[in-house]
């Protein structure tokens with residue numbers, strides 16, 4: 110069996126789950142296995158939608174996320190025996206899949222760009238060295254694999270409905286969630302956006318981000334931020350791009366008042382086109398840019414907004 | 423109380439990487455204590471300063487990893503343990519190597535980096551926690567001890583949360599947890615005399631690296647002068663529309 114962890118937003122499956130399903134089916138076909146899904150996330154689980162994609166759907170109401178509970182839930186579903194477990198790559202999955210991989214003594218293939226099976230072995234490609242190197246890796250089953258979002262076509266429903274199996278709730282409770290600090294979500298999701306407009310410390314303050322939002326909205330994109338901006342409290346952490354933030358790979362990445370530190374580059378250096386606006390012509394970001402303007406962002410950004418509006422008319 | 427920081431030595435993000443025979447060659451790179459692990463070392467030191475006890479650094483990797491262990495000792499860690507292993511090892515294998523040592527030390531808590539700067543893995547915390555059968559809190563930005571438990575704040579994909587967790591537990595670090603101190607000269611002198619226990623590890627990685635390549639995308643580097651911001655902005659938008667065709 111190939112087991113897929115299906116992430117959802119309390120209402121429907123996330124796009125990243127449909128990518129994971131595509132990967133799981135590919136492995137299933139090559140290894141002569143069936144595909145089962147597992148739904149764990151909190152809220153109203155989209156059981157009807159999910160069962161359209163798999164032969165068997167395991168469902169558990171686990172309450173708030175903890176790595177321990179999620180790992181226990183997945184291991185419960187995997188009891189029937191698995192060749193591979195596939196999950197969309199996220200901060201959480203890359204933690205709980207570490208637990209799952211250890212418990213199964215499995216080969217862990219993290220944040221993979223592609224994956225396939227040859228003979229009885231599973232192969233994948235992934236980035237390493239702060240996104241600077243592409244690795245080709247392999248492991249014999251069982252493997253535990255996470256799928257980098259935006260790398261894979263979305264799966265179509267099967268045209269039949271899978272059987273639903275309720276999982277027992279694992280008796281683990283060593284982490285108690287005391288308080289959620291929810292961040293307001295607006296517009297396109299950062300990791301899925303095709304255009305990302307990021308502001309750095311050069312923006313000068315949170316007020317100036319209204320214009321970053323405006324440009325992002327005009328281009329149908331999402332707002333990103335550097336760590337310096339997040340630390341200053343100008344933008345929420347969920348918008349941070351970089352080594353310790355999110356990794357994005359849009360067609361167009363616009364960096365406004367961003368110096369281009371390696372830890373920031375690690376989150377965006379695979380973007381198709383990189384644009385930089387910085388008043389310092391020596392800023393490292395220009396070495397990594399396709400297009401750029403040396404200038405004051407407070408003058409250039411309003412002009413950019415006008416120029417895009419003009420183009421759209 | 424006993425606080426353990428698990429560390430590795432990695433190439434500095436600024437240093438040049440070369441490929442030699444399908445694999446990354448680090449011989450020309452500057453190697454450092456992983457900056458994400460540095461947060462773990464700093465936190466272990468702060469916890470010890472506040473609550474007393476011992477702060478231990480455990481390093482995994484080839485002989486040269488001793489340099490990174492010495493850096494942690496120079497920052498103030500009390501003693502070091504070095505699990506010597508040449509080559510690549512996946513996080514499950516690293517956790518297998520470290521588990522017996524950590525079980526024997528039986529620490530109050532264990533800290534390690536949120537992501538490795540060489541293998542880009544985020545899984546060591548989870549794998550270690552499973553190996554020790556303890557909880558894990560990933561991407562920790564605040565940590566306080568409260569008797570048998572700890573209160574911690576940590577990042578999720580969207581937002582953050584406060585949790586109370588039973589100890590012992592594993593915490594992976596995140597930027598913002600603290601500001602790591604620099605080793606002082608007396609610290610460096612003292613570190614030379616501190617004990618580093620060597621342990622050999624014979625296990626084999628389950629995941630094998632077959633090939634590594636660097637595809638640095640060559641960038642166009644068309645940089646415009648922004649003295650006339652309106653003209654520069656219009657030209658940029660034209661290039662993005664007509665040449666790059668991304669808007």
Ligand SMILES: Cc1cc2nc3c(=O)[nH]c(=O)nc-3n(C[C@H](O)[C@H](O)[C@H](O)COP(=O)(O)OP(=O)(O)OC[C@H]3O[C@@H](n4cnc5c(N)ncnc54)[C@H](O)[C@@H]3O)c2cc1C
Nearest residue numbers: 309310311335336337351352353354366368372373388406
């Ligand atoms: C372990 C570790 C992990 C990290 N992870 C991340 C991460 O995930 N993401 C991240 O972003 N950083 C990360 N960092 C921090 C990183 O090293 C940098 O400190 C950070 O990216 C700098 O942000 P910045 O470019 O906004 O600010 P700065 O470096 O302060 O740069 C501001 C830039 O704006 C320009 N500027 C100023 N005023 C103007 C103006 N009026 N008009 C135009 N330009 C102007 C300046 O010339 C400068 O280049 C990490 C660091 C460590 C040690």
